[in-house]
Amino acid sequence: xxxxxxxxxxxxxxxxxxxxxxxxxxxxxxxxxxxxxxxxxxxxxxxxxxxxxxxxxxxxxxxxxxxxxxxxxxxxxxxxxxxxxxxxxxxxxxxxxxxxxxxxxxxxxxxxxxxxxxxxxxxxxxxxxxxxxxxxxxxxxxxxxxxxxxxxxxxxxxxxxxxxxxxxxxxxxxxxxxxxxxxxxxxxxxxxxxxxxxxxxxxxxxxxxxxxxxxxxxx
Amino acid sequence: xxxxxxxxxxxxxxxxxxxxxxxxxxxxxxxxxxxxxxxxxxxxxxxxxxxxxxxxxxxxxxxxxxxxxxxxxxxxxxxxxxxxxxxxxxxxxxxxxxxxxxxxxxxxxxxxxxxxxxxxxxxxxxxxxxxxxxxxxxxxxxxxxxxxxxxxxxxxxxxxxxxxxxxxxxxxxxxxxxxxxxxxxxxxxxxxxxxxxxxxxxxxxxxxxxxxxxxxxxxxxxxxxxxxxxxxxxxxxxxx
Numbered sequence: 096x097x098x099x100x101x102x103x104x105x106x107x108x109x110x111x112x113x114x115x116x117x118x119x120x121x122x123x124x125x126x127x128x129x130x131x132x133x134x135x136x137x138x139x140x141x142x143x144x145x146x147x148x149x150x151x152x153x154x155x156x157x158x159x160x161x162x163x164x165x166x167x168x169x170x171x172x173x174x175x176x177x178x179x180x181x182x183x184x185x186x187x188x189x190x191x192x193x194x195x196x197x198x199x200x201x202x203x204x205x206x207x208x209x210x211x212x213x214x215x216x217x218x219x220x221x222x223x224x225x226x227x228x229x230x231x232x233x234x235x236x237x238x239x240x241x242x243x244x245x246x247x248x249x250x251x252x253x254x255x256x257x258x259x260x261x262x263x264x265x266x267x268x269x270x271x272x273x274x275x276x277x278x279x280x281x282x283x284x285x286x287x288x289x290x291x292x293x294x295x296x297x298x299x300x301x302x303x304x305x306x307x308x309x310x311x312x313x314x
Numbered sequence: 315x316x317x318x319x320x321x322x323x324x325x326x327x328x329x330x331x332x333x334x335x336x337x338x339x340x341x342x343x344x345x346x347x348x349x350x351x352x353x354x355x356x357x358x359x360x361x362x363x364x365x366x367x368x369x370x371x372x373x374x375x376x377x378x379x380x381x382x383x384x385x386x387x388x389x390x391x392x393x394x395x396x397x398x399x400x401x402x403x404x405x406x407x408x409x410x411x412x413x414x415x416x417x418x419x420x421x422x423x424x425x426x427x428x429x430x431x432x433x434x435x436x437x438x439x440x441x442x443x444x445x446x447x448x449x450x451x452x453x454x455x456x457x458x459x460x461x462x463x464x465x466x467x468x469x470x471x472x473x474x475x476x477x478x479x480x481x482x483x484x485x486x487x488x489x490x491x492x493x494x495x496x497x498x499x500x501x502x503x504x505x506x507x508x509x510x511x512x513x514x515x516x517x518x519x520x521x522x523x524x525x526x527x528x529x530x531x532x533x534x535x536x537x538x539x540x541x542x543x544x545x546x547x548x549x550x551x552x553x554x
Contacts, residue, residue: 216364217401221415221467222391231414235405310405312447 103283106274110284113267114291120187120264121256125249127192132199137229139204150200157197163258166190170262183264187256195252202244206237239310246303250296257292267291315340315471315502316361321370323356323526330356332526334370338519340470343503345513345534348523349549354506357523358473361504362393375470391419394464398476400456402448408435408459409444412466420467427466434462438492454485458492465496472496474505510553514538522546 103110138150157165170186173179210233218228238245257268265273267288274284316338323331330353338344346354359365360372363379363386372379377389403411412431416422422430435441438458448456457477464472474493478486490512497503497516507513513520513534520537522530522545530537530546538554541547 211401213397213399213401214403217395217397217403219364219387220362220390220393220395220473221464222387222389222419223415224387224419227418231418232403236403239405 098282099280100283100287102278102280103274103287106270106277106284107287110267110270110274110287110291113265113270113288114295116264117253117256117266117268118295120184120191120259120266121253123188124191124195124256125252127188128195128199128248128252129245131192131196133203133234135196135200136203136207139200140207154197154200157194162190162194162255163261165194166258166262183259183262186262187259187264191252191256191259195248198248199245202241202248203234203237206241206244207233209240210236242303242307242310246299249303250299253295253299254292315342315375316504317371317373318361319371319373321357321360321372322368323353323360323365324368330526331360331367334528336521336528336531338502338504340502341500342518343497343501343516344505344519344521345517346504346506346521346523347508347510347513347549348529352523353526354523355475358475358504358506361471361473362390362395364395391467392470394467394469394472396457396460396464396472396474396477398480400448400453400460400480402456402460402463404448406447407444408440408446408448408451411448411459412463415463416466431462431466434465435459437465437495438462439488452485453481454488457481457485457489461489461492461496471502471504474503474507476506476508478507478509508553510538522549524549 135150135153138146139154141147166186169190170181170183173181173186214232214236215228218232223232256266259266260269260272263269271284271288275281278284316336318334318336321331321334322329334357346357348354356365360367361374361379363372367380370380374389374393378384379386379389403414406414409428409431412434413422413424413427416427416430417424432441432444435444438461440455440458440462443451443455443459448459451459461477477493478489481489486509490509493503493505493512494516505512505517515534517534520532520534521528522537522541522543524545530541530543532542537546538550541550
């Protein structure tokens with residue numbers, strides 16, 4: 096064994112910069128996934144078949160194929176099909192956001208169905224229209240129930256973000272690989288980013304716990 | 315105030331309401347009684363179209379609720395409803411439960427809605443609970459808040475769907491007292507209830523439903539002491 100963690104010291108700033116590079120697209124992806132997922136969930140519970148079927152089909156496609164394949168199609172096939180030279184960042188955001196929205200929509204759909212039917216009836220009886228009823232009465236209650244599942248999805252997305260290293264996006268993972276190849280030494284840089292990923296997930300976990308406690312105030 | 319004409323309601327092949335016609339006047343307090351499964355709640359829910367009648371017409375305050383052109387959401391603003399299981403919004407405080415719909419639906423300013431909400435809480439004896447969340451209230455308190463929430467929309471008509479059936483016995487009175495007070499203000503009320511005392515004391519008229527049919531209607535004293543139909547006699551013999 097010839098472990099030498101000191102050899103990565105010159106590369107630490109380079110690797111640390113990757114935190115922001117990773118976070119940047121992870122945050123945008125989470126946001127896109129969440130917003131689109133909410134819309135898809137509302138489509139799924141709708142009585143209008145023209146909304147329901149496409150939403151179900153969408154979910155089936157994005158859950159039924161590997162994420163790395165979706166990423167490759169968006170990054171590599173978009174220029175071929177449209178001539179548009181898509182950037183790694185945009186590809187990553189689209190692949191992760193669209194993929195995540197499929198999972199998020201299922202979580203939110205389940206959350207909405209779990210809200211007591213009486214809540215809807217009480218709102219209807221008060222003459223509250225559909226949109227404010229969903230936004231102010233039903234979704235806040237659904238969110239509270241599904242927060243752990245949603246947090247889980249965000250954590251998964253954060254970790255899986257390392258896949259973007261395959262399309263030349265210089266994220267944390269890619270920076271560890273670059274450092275490895277410079278040093279001809281793998282363990283130290285990989286271990287270093289492993290710890291960074293773990294810390295990022297820990298922060299997310301703590302944040303989730305905090306939000307959960309705040310939402311429990313009404314119990 | 316309410317006019318129901320030849321109302322039928324089916325769930326699948328199961329007919330729960332059969333040919334019900336009745337008129338209810340402004341300011342009248344009407345108790346709907348009958349065995350469980352007789353269609354009492356369904357009848358009540360057909361008034362504000364929480365259940366859509368299979369056929370027949372329902373009019374409230376000269377507006378035909380069952381007409382396709384009617385804006386039912388708008389019409390419901392004037393029809394308050396109180397449920398057996400309260401259905402307060404658990405993520406809102408007591409006062410927010412009262413002010414949300416008036417602000418969102420009727421466009422009241424926050425200060426105005428709050429003032430009105432506090433007055434109503436005072437009226438149902440819960441002025442000190444404005445900042446509490448529903449989960450911290452007893453059943454009787456929840457139901458009183460639910461009544462206040464419905465009243466905050468200034469309805470012309472109040473529907474009560476077994477408002478005391480989910481309560482512990484010692485809490486029934488506080489809710490009935492609020493309802494009695496409300497009846498004395500001249501509110502038009504339709505009350506599905508198992509509380510025969512309330513039906514007898516407060517109601518102007520009793521509707522007796524059995525197997526989806528309106529079997530007998532009458533003034534409470536006459537109905538309870540001298541029911542005209544066999545089925546009403548049977549029913550009263552069992553419960554009184």
